[in-house]
Amino acid sequence: MRAGLAGDEGAYRRLLRELTPFLRTMARSGLARAGRPTAEAEDIVQDVLIAIHTRRSSWIASEPLVPWIRAILKHKLIDFLRRRGTTGHIDIDTFAEVIAAPAEEPGIATRDVVKLAESLPSGQRAVIRAMFVDGHNTQETASALQMSEGAVRVSLHRGLAGLAKMLRGSI
Amino acid sequence: MKTDDLITALSRDAKHTGPSVHGRLALAVALGFASAFALMMATLGMRPDVTAASRNMLFDLKILLVATLAIAAVALVRAAARPEAALPKVVLLVPALILMFAIGHEVATQLPAALPRRLVGDKWAVCLVAIPLLGALPLAAILTAMSAAAPRNATLAGALSGLAAGAIAATFYGLHCTDDSPLFVATWYSLAIGMLAAAGAGIGRRVLAW
Structure with missing residues (x-):
């Protein structure tokens, strides 16, 4: 992230790429817990990536990066669920989908x-x-x-x- | 669009120019202090007996109270700018304890019959108009700096920005104002600062959401 802020495109791209599976897993589990289809996870992942990019000056370079990323994801997930008026109902099938998710993600948002x-x-x-x-x-x-x-x-x-x-x- | 393509596109804009949010906030607060001081001097002016007043404990407590409130509010705004940071609410204890001590002192040293008149004071209406006006520019500066931030709660971040702007304005208004009773400060200063906090909350809800 520090290299990215300094203008190292390659390092920044690698960082975002390495973060994406983590974001995807967190988004999927958040959606599954709320009983939403996990296919929507990619919308959240892309929203979070854009937020990481546009809000990156709110990360303090001397602080660890992961809690900052986690907080952004949590904020976006809550926002996403609130906008869709989620009831908190949990669907067992969505859990099965999480477990059965293929290792290679198409990575396409809805x-x-x-x-x-x-x-x-x-x-x-x-x-x-x-x-x-x-x-x-x-x-x-x-x-x-x-x-x-x-x-x-x-x-x-x-x-x-x-x-x-x-x-x-x-x- | 594939997420990977989005990442590639974003990485083309990797370089970050300009200061961090905390750097921008520091600049905004400095600008806020300078503008509130300049506006106070240009319009209201320092109270004529300011040298004598500085030896008056109630005047000193008043300035100390609003100045520590300004520092505490700025600390809270700095934390609110970051999504992962907890708000250090404990900093509000310092101005709260100063206010409690000052009110205790007032009640103990003044005749009970004098208290209502001291609470209403001489210029409560000026206070209610001047503090919001002196704080408008600091509030705009702080909200502008916060626009790059990632607050968990946009309304709260806006309210805290208003609290900081109001306390900065009150610090300089306090140098003009001749009402030194802690009862006056607790009532009218709080109301005036609260107006800026409410304005900050309303604006923040719209402009600080992300």
Whole structure:
């Protein structure tokens, strides 16, 4: 995470990749306990990844990372369940699904981030498309869209916040 | 979109520019202190007898009370900015004990008949208007710094931001205000700071949710 904050893309990508199975397991068990289909876990995982990214300045570099990640996941899980008015009813089948979950996850959310991005304001949509679909980094996006890098970052963060809102189903 | 593609896209924006949330909060609090002081001096001014007042224990207790409340509230805001941190509520004991001591002193040294008049004081209306006005800019600065934070409870984080802004404003208003009775402070200062805390809670619920 420290290397990522300093701009090491590879280290940051590795960190997020290594965290994902842990996030997925936590999201699945949280959903199963609430009696929700565990297929929704990936929506939470993606929402949490975006939150980790956009809120990363709230992590204190001298503090352990895992409690911070765990707190973000818990916040997002509670938010997700509250929005869906979960009753707390527990379905045995969902537990079976957790146990029988294949080791290789498809990792596809029920709502597609790129499709959701279509309903963002045009500036944010262009930045998200450049970075998510065309695979540009912030520098390349800035020159492609003739914006400053700072403006790209601002648009990206606003766009990500909008996407996160849509992922958790509040829009 | 696959989660792995999302990760790849996010990692293209890996580099974090700008200070951490705690750095931004420190800047906001410094700005809040500076703006509240400047606004107080420009509009209300220091009370004329401030040198003599500084030897008056009730005046000193009043300033100490609101200053420790400001420090405690800032500590709480710093914790509320982090999703994993517990709120160090114990810091509120310091201003609470100072207030209890001051009220005890007031009741013990004043005639009971004088207490209601001392509670109402001279300028309670000015207090109720001035503290929220002096605290508006600090509140805006703290909420702006908090917008990058990850509070577990957005309403509470907003209320604590308002508490901090109100206590900062009250510290400087206290240098102007000639009502030194702890009963006055407990009533009107609390009400004025509470107005900012309520405003902070209302705004925080909307802007600090993530």
